[in-house]
Amino acid sequence: MIWAASAECDPAHDIICTPEFVNELFETHTIFSIGGFDVNRAMVLMFLAAFIAIGLLWFAFRKPRVVPTKFGAAMEAVVGFVRDEIAIGIIGPTGIKYFPYLLSIFLFILIGNLFEVTPFINFPITSRMAIPLFLSLVTYLIFVVVGFAKNGLHYFTAIVWPKSVPVALRPLVGVIEFVSTFLIRPLTLAVRLFANLVAGHVMLTLLLASGVVFIAHVGEIGARATIGLGWFALGMAIFLFEIVVALLQAYIFTLLSAVYIQTSVHPEH
Amino acid sequence: MEDISGALALIGYGLAAIGPGIGIGIVAGNAVQAMARQPEAAGMVRTTMFLGIAFTEALALIGFVLFFIA
Numbered sequence: 395m396i397w398a399a400s401a402e403c404d405p406a407h408d409i410i411c412t413p414e415f416v417n418e419l420f421e422t423h424t425i426f427s428i429g430g431f432d433v434n435r436a437m438v439l440m441f442l443a444a445f446i447a448i449g450l451l452w453f454a455f456r457k458p459r460v461v462p463t464k465f466g467a468a469m470e471a472v473v474g475f476v477r478d479e480i481a482i483g484i485i486g487p488t489g490i491k492y493f494p495y496l497l498s499i500f501l502f503i504l505i506g507n508l509f510e511v512t513p514f515i516n517f518p519i520t521s522r523m524a525i526p527l528f529l530s531l532v533t534y535l536i537f538v539v540v541g542f543a544k545n546g547l548h549y550f551t552a553i554v555w556p557k558s559v560p561v562a563l564r565p566l567v568g569v570i571e572f573v574s575t576f577l578i579r580p581l582t583l584a585v586r587l588f589a590n591l592v593a594g595h596v597m598l599t600l601l602l603a604s605g606v607v608f609i610a611h612v613g614e615i616g617a618r619a620t621i622g623l624g625w626f627a628l629g630m631a632i633f634l635f636e637i638v639v640a641l642l643q644a645y646i647f648t649l650l651s652a653v654y655i656q657t658s659v660h661p662e663h
Numbered sequence: 664m665e666d667i668s669g670a671l672a673l674i675g676y677g678l679a680a681i682g683p684g685i686g687i688g689i690v691a692g693n694a695v696q697a698m699a700r701q702p703e704a705a706g707m708v709r710t711t712m713f714l715g716i717a718f719t720e721a722l723a724l725i726g727f728v729l730f731f732i733a
Contacts, residue, residue, distance in 0.1 A: 419731075479710070582721040589724035592731075646717045653714065 419596070420522070439509055439519045447501040476500050476648065484652040485659060492655055495536065499529055500648040503587065507640030510595055511633060518640070521591040523584065526647075530584040533651040538576075541658030549658065583650055590643050594636045601629030672730045679726025686719040 422434040454462075454469035462470060480500075481493035503520060510518035520526050541549035553575055554568040608615070608622025694712035698705045 483710070582718075582725070585728055586717060586721050586724055589727045593724075593727060642713075646713055649710070649713065650717060 422522070435517065436519050436522045436525070439515065439517060440506070440525065443502055443505040443509065443519060446505050447498070450501065472501075473497060480648055480652045484649065485656045488659060489652070489656075492536070492652070495532075496648050496652055499533075499651065500644055503529070503647050504641065504644035507591060507644055508637070510591060510598070510640060511637050516598075518591040518595055520587050520643075521595050523588050526584040526587040529587075529647070530580045533583065533654060534580040536651075537654040537658040540655060544659055579654060583647065583654075587643050587647050590639055594632070594639055597632055598629060598636060601625050601632060605629055676726045676730040679729070680723045683719050683721075683723035686722075687716050690715040690719060 422436050424432040424434050425438065426433055450469060451473075454466045459466060476497045477490070477493050481489040481496050483489075485492060506519040506525065509515045510521070545552070553571050555564055556567055556571065559567045602625075605622045605624075605626030608619050608625065612619035690712060694708050694715075697708045701708075
């Protein structure tokens with residue numbers, strides 16, 4: 395049996411077991427427990443991503459050099475991109491204050507996304523809703539607090555009672571703006587990252603696994619097993635595409651965080 | 664009803680992908696046009712294009728997530 399339902403599926407015998415419920419795709423098994431806290435794979439990888447991000451910056455900028463090494467120059471390009479294109483480019487000259495936060499989330503999300511295409515890990519930590527949701531809530535906290543700190547109560551009234559709109563339309567636009575700013579923004583910011591990575595992960599799994607299933611059953615189905623090569627080739631093409639998606643989603647999350655902070659710093663445009 | 668719920672969720676996701684598909688096409692097409700007309704503004708256009716794509720794409724992705732929830 396090639397595709398086995400999970401009830402009678404033996405993972406040691408069948409190559410692929412379909413989960414009984416789709417939610418089983420999102421369950422991660424506990425590896426070990428520390429004092430009542432269960433540690434699973436996503437948490438281990440989360441700490442690994444954080445340590446890799448810290449380590450990259452530490453080794454690149456440990457001691458300042460007049461002529462940077464190749465690695466140092468590469469990291470400088472990444473840091474310079476986030477500073478000039480995102481922090482200062484979007485928020486303006488005052489954006490340098492938010493640059494450490496933007497760089498942290500950019501590197502963390504980038505490394506977390508790239509775990510998807512890292513051999514033997516193959517698991518993007520950002521495909522577990524808790525991580526993108528937490529990151530987007532931090533951004534939410536920053537832009538709301540900055541908005542009230544910079545503009546006082548005017549920040550809130552400018553959203554729910556926009557002066558640039560005719561008076562008759564202001565209640566309607568105000569409700570839409572309120573919902574979109576305070577409810578939709580953090581949700582879509584998290585869901586965008588999460589869904590992109592889940593989609594990529596599921597797609598890679600399906601294509602590569604069906605390739606393996608076809609090729610592994612060459613004895614039973616004969617020449618038809620060559621279909622598996624096609625699935626495998628398509629999976630490898632998607633694999634390259636997923637590297638682009640990982641980069642792009644880290645960029646977009648950071649960019650949108652900067653845009654949201656910018657709307658709080660300068661609420662009139 | 665139980666045995667067709669999966670198919671319904673698939674159809675729902677397909678419907679949710681139509682609008683953003685057209686929208687991303689319009690955004691990217693107009694961005695290419697703008698870059699071709701004014702290549703020196705390409706950097707700014709590209710950033711704005713990614714922003715527009717990100718906002719448009721969100722609708723399709725919400726549909727994708729609802730497909731798992733349903």
